[in-house]
Amino acid sequence: MMVEFKKVRWKNFLSTGNAFNEIELNKNHTTLLIGPSGSGKSTLLDAIAFALFDKPFRAINKDLVVNSINEKACVVELEFKIGKKEYLIRRGRKPIVFEIYVDGQLLNQDAANKDYQKYLEKHILKFNFKSFTQIVVLGASNFTPFMQLKAQDRRQIIENLLDIEVFSVMNELLKSMASDLKEAVKDNISQVDGTTQKISLHEQFIKDLEKDTQHKIDENLQKIKTNKETHDKIQSQIDTLKVSLETHQKGLEVEQEINKQMQELLALEAKIESKLKLVQKDVDFYSQHDNCPKCKQAIQPDFKHQEINQNTAKANEFKTALTTIEQSVSKISIKQTEFKKLRDKIENIQTEIRKLESSQHAIKEYVKKIERENIELQQPRSSVEDEKKIIKELQQQIKQLEQEQIELAFEKQLNDVAGTLLKDNGVKSQIIKQYLPIINNKINQHLQEMNFFVTFLIDENFNESIKSRGRDDLSYANFSEGEKQRIDLALLFTWRSVAKMKNSINTNLLILDEVFDSYLDTAATENVIQMLNSKMFKDTNIFVISHKETISDKFDATIKFTKSKNFSIIE
Secondary structure: OOEEEEEEEEEOEOOOOOOOEEEEOOOOOEEEEEOOOOOOOOHHHHHHHHHHHOOOOOOOOHHHOEOOOOOOOEEEEEEEEEOOEEEEEEEEEOOOEEEEEEOOEEOOOOOOHHHHHHHHHHHHHOOOHHHHHHHOEEOOOOOOOHHHOOHHHHHHHHHHHOOOHHHHHHHHHHHHHHHHHHHHHHHHHHHHHHHHHHHHHHHHHHHHHOOOHHHHHHHHHHHHHHHHHHHHHHHHHHHHHHHHHHHHHHOOOOHHHHHHHHHHHHHHHHHHHHHHHHHHHHHHHHHHOOEOOOOOOEOOHHHHHHHHHHHHHHHHHHHHHHHHHHHHHHHHHHHHHHHHHHHHHHHHHHHHHHHHHHHHHHHHHHHHHHHHHHHHHOOOOOOHHHHHHHHHHHHHHHHHHHHHHHHHHHHHHHHHHHHHHHOOOOHHHHHHHHHHHHHHHHHHHHHHHOOOOEEEEEOOOOOEEEEEOOOOEEOHHHOOHHHHHHHHHHHHHHHHHHHHHHOOOOEOEEEEEOOOOOOOOHHHHHHHHHHHOOHHHOOOEEEEEOOOHHHHHHOOEEEEEEEEOOEEEEO
C-alpha cells in the first residue's frame, strides 16, 4: 500500500526561525526548489528524514538541528496517508517530542521511544532509513549511492525491496532452536547413561543378594567404605576443578568490555576513514582546480595553498589515527582469541565436573542401595522380586528415552535442512536470481533512456559488470562522475519500480538533490526531465533541488528559498 506524503512543515530547525516553513508534498507532479547556497533548500530532505527516523538526512548530529539563534522549540511535522488512514508525526528537540497521530488520535506512548520508533518503521512505514535513501532520494552531498555500498549492505537493500527479509529472521529463529535441540540431546544422553547405570546397580544388587547373607553384609560394608573413599576423592577433584573454573571465569570478566572497545574502535575507524575521504577530496579538488566549477571564478592561489596544506595536515592526522587504531584492533583481536581459548578451557572443565558429579551421584545411589540391602538381608524376606520390578521400569524408561533420541535426531535433521535453505545461498538466493533479469533489464532500459548505451549487469553476489562499446568489462569506478550519476539515477528508478512491483516500498515522493548542478550535461538533463514526466512517474510527486533557475519552465511549480535576517524562508 502506498505511503502518500502530503505535507511537511518545520520551525527552529537548522537555519529556519520561529515561523513555520511549509511545503505541500502531493500538490504538483514536479516541483523545482531553487535558491542561493545556504538558503535552506536541502532542509526539506533533513526535515522529512528527521520526522521519520529521528536523524537528518545529512551527516548532522541530531542535537545540532536546533536553530543556533533561537536554541529551542525545534519542531518538524510530517503528514502522510496510507490507505484510508491519516498520519501525523511530530518530532522535536528542546524539548524532545515524538508523537504519532492516527486519524487525529495520539498513538499509545507507553513503550520507550526506541520501541515507538521501531513500531513506526515496522508496522506503519514498513521501510527503514537505508531503504528510504535508496528509493526516495538521490544526489545529497553525504548520500552513498547503491554502487558504493558494501556487498552486504547491497544485499540488505535488495532483500528489503523483494520483501524476503523474513527468511533472515526465520534463520535466526532456527539457530536458537538448534541450540535448544543440542541441549535437549545432551540431556537425553545423560538420562540414558544415568538410567543404564541404575540398571547395572540393581542387577548387581540382585546378584549380591543371592550370596551368603552374613558374608554379603560384611562385603557390603567394605564396598560402602571403599565407595565413600572414592566419593571423597572425586569431591576433592571437583573442588580443585571448581577453583580452576572460577579462576578461568574471572579471566572472562573483561571480555565484554574488550568487545565493546573493539566495536568502538571499528566505529571510530569508519568515522575517521569517512573524514579522511572528505579531506582528501578537498585536497584533490584544490589541486586540480584553479577556478570554481560552479561559479567559474578564479580561486585565489593563497587560499588554494592554504586549503591544500590545511587539509593535507588533517589527512596526515587522520592517517596517523588510523594506524594507531589498527594497532589497537590487532591487540584486541589477540585478546579475543585468548578469550576463545579460555572459553574452551572453561567448557572442558565444566564437562569434566559434570562427569565427576555423575560418577559421584552413581556412587551415592550405589551406597544407598547397599545400605538398604544390608537392612533387608537381616530380614526374613528377600527383595529380589522388587529389584526386578524396578529394573523392568528402568528398562521401559530407557526405551522411552531411546524413542525420544530418534525424534530429536529427526527434528535436528529437519532443522539442519531448513537452516541450509534459509542461508543467503538458499531460498533467498533463488528468489534473487529470479528477479535479477528483471532488475538488470530495468536498469539498462533507464540507461538507454538517458542515452547512455552500456550493458549493466548485477550478479547474485551484487557485483556489477558493465560492458561499453569497444571496451572490456568495466566497473562503476571506471566511469566519469556524469556517467556514474546516470547509473545512480537508473538504479534509483529501478529500485522504485521493483519496490512498487513487490509492494514492499511504495511512495509518491521522489527527491533529487542537485543532480542537475554538477555532472549531468544539458542533453542528460533534458533526458532525465523527460523521464520524470513520463508514465513511469505518473503517480509521483517529484522535488528537484537545484541552483539552475533556467530550467524552472520545465516544472509544474517552483519554490524559492532565501535568507532573511540569518533565517531561511520560503518566498
